[in-house]
Amino acid sequence: MDALELKKQFPILNQSVNGNELVYLDSAATSQKPLAVIDKVNDYYNRYNSNVHRGVHTLGTMATDGYEGSREKVQSFIGASSTEEIIFLRGTTTAINLIASSYGKVNVSEGDEIVLTPMEHHSNIIPWQQLAKATGATLKYIPLQKDGTIDLKDVESTITAKTKIVAMMHVSNVLGTINPIKEVTKIAHRNGAVMVVDGAQSTPHLKIDVQDLDCDFFAFSGHKMVGPTGIGVLYGKKEHLEKMEPVEFGGEMIDFVGLYDSTWKELPWKFEGGTPIIAGAIGLGAAIDFLNEIGLDQIERHEKELAHYAMERLSDIDGLTIYGPKERAGVVTFNLDDVHPHDVATVLDTDGIAVRAGHHCAQPLMKWLDVTATARASFYLYNTKADVDALATGLVKTKEYFGDVF
Structure with missing residues (x-):
């Protein structure tokens, strides 16, 4: 995989920021979009913009074919058994809230347990907190090991016959930890619980097969996988x-509406009320085509190589702490001694290097790490070792700058 050649397909990456070539290391927050995706969305608006399902005219048929064709692409991409199992929503947050609000309120009662981990994104904590408050259920957390991984023995001891839902991120957006979802799912099922997987950070980078994982629910967002x-x-x-x-x-999700009662459409449309996200879905289909052409195995291998290289380069910088396990996805989170992460990110930005700084929507994990915030570099298919070298050089410069200041 030639990352430099791939980079040319992303218009936004071929620019200068503050007089320097842009080095984009924030794909865990949102990925950039290739021309293939941008053009596909533009083509919808330029050539066949119309609502779906309702009309029999030519533009409506083209829009419906594009929208439902993307559903078929998603089904194949994640290994679902049917398009009926693929619901288009705004993103991972909306999906997890739907599970909590629909499945959770019917199947969770007082005295039941919901099991999470301290590394979860806020979007996979708050909906369960609200469900627990509404039902009287108890939240439980699988403890983390010192390197930010989980031990299956702890999973076994935390999940019990009272557990109704286990919700876990596949890949940590802070630590890069890749959780053993398949094994955790088996433990959850043995105890009669359902398994909910936050796949926001795994779907863009790893080959997903939901039937092999055997999870009950799996959620992800298009914008992190070169989609809209x-x-x-x-x-x-x-x-x-x-x-x-x-x-x-x-509209859209109904079968029959009377004055006093209504019935719903069959799957998947009963969960897609109102005019759906047509252009977004069509763009997501184009993103899937783009990723499939490259190959998820190659993307995963490339990112892990970059992460390992980054850990080697950054480990040579005195006073820099890297968080998380040795084996990880393409994320490296760190702090420089006595320099606030926002200051680190600001100085790096002057050299055109974009990293994320803050709590990364993971405040419980920040507390576990005993920090208020961190800086994070996240890699994707368009990044190179030269980008890592630029980051390392920028961090040395940052350290020297603040050393002179203080």
């Missing part, structure tokens, strides 16, 4: 989705 913003996917096993009630009501 505002589009995401909830995968759910058909047996669960059929029993769940919609949480948003209106």
